[in-house]
Amino acid sequence: MLIDSHGRKVSYLRLSITDRCNLRCLYCRPQSEWTFMPHEQILSFEEMAELVDVAKEAGVEKVRLTGGEPFARKDFIPFTGRLHAKYPDLDLRITTNGTLLSGRVDELREAGVSCLNISLDTLQRKKFEEITKVDAYDQVRAGIDACLAGGLRVKVNVVALKGINDDELPGFVDFARENGVDVRFIEFMPIGYQSRWSRENYWPAEEIIAAVEKLVPLEEVLEASRNSGPARMYGISGGSGRIGVISAVSNHFCESCNRFRVTSDGKLRTCLFSDREYDVRSILRDPGHTMQDLLDLFARANAEKPLGYRLLQDREHNQVCDRAMTAIGG
C-alpha cells in the first residue's frame, strides 16, 4: 500500500493515453505551433497495461484514461476493453472532449465503459470555436446525446472562465436538469508553460455556487461529494441533474489527494502542481526489469509526494508547472 507521511493513500491513477489533441483550448494548449512527442517515446498499450498491473498491485482501485484526447489514439477502445476484461472490479473511467464519440457508443459499452467525463465549456457553437479553435460543438453535443441514449452515464466538465462562460450559468443549470447529468465547474488552474491564466478569467468556486443559488435552490449531496473525489456536488431541486465545483485553486484538497499521474511518455507525477517526474518508461523498457522495480519506484515517488498548494502559494498563483495540461492529462 502506498501511504505517505501525511497519511494519504494512493488509490487512483490517471493515465494519459496520448499527448495529442484535436482541440486547442485557450486554457490548455492554445498555441498553433506545438510539437507533440515522437511516437517512440509514447508508451505502447502493452506497457500501459503492465503499468496498470503494477498500480493494482500497489493498491490502486480506480484508473482514469485521459490525454490529450484519448479517442485520438488508434485502438483506444479495444485497449479499454482488455483492461476491463482483465480487471472487472477496477473502476475504469475516461475523460474526453467528446468530439470523436459518435458511432462508437455500442463499442464503448461492449468494452465495459459505463461512464464518461466529457469536457464542454460552452453551450454556444461560435463560442466553442473561440475557446477550442475548432468548429466541433455539434459533434460534442451529438456525442453526449448518443451516450445518454445508449445508457452511458455522462458527467460534463466545464472550465470556469470569468468573462467567457460565466454568463452561461443559467444554460448549464438547465442542461444539467433537462439531461439528468452532473455539470462540474473546474477552477481555471495556472498550469503549463505559457499558461493563459489570468486573474480576470479566474472564477472561484464559492462565487459559482453563490451565483447558482440565486437561480435555483441547491442542496449539497454529501454522499456524492464524498464519492466524487475533489468535486463538491449539489442537487438542483425540481430535477435530477446536479451541479458541482472543483476548487483546485481556492480550496485545495491536497490533504486527501489519492492520485498518481502517468504521462503518455511514461513519467510518473505525484502532484499536478509539481514538475517532479519519475521515469517509469526506462524501467518498463529494461528487458531485465521486475514488477518489484516498478513498485520500488512508486514507493519512492510516494514518499516524496508534496503538498501541492504550497507550490501554488509560492508562485502566487502564477504558472506552476512547465508541461501543458494536454501532456499531463488534467
Ligand code: SAM
Ligand atoms: N481531451 C480530454 C478532455 O478534453 O477532457 C482529456 C484531457 S484534458 C487535459 C482533461 C481535463 O483538464 C479537461 O476537463 C480540461 O477541461 C481540464 N483542463 C485543462 N486545462 C485546464 C486548466 N488550465 N484549468 C482547469 N482545467 C483544465
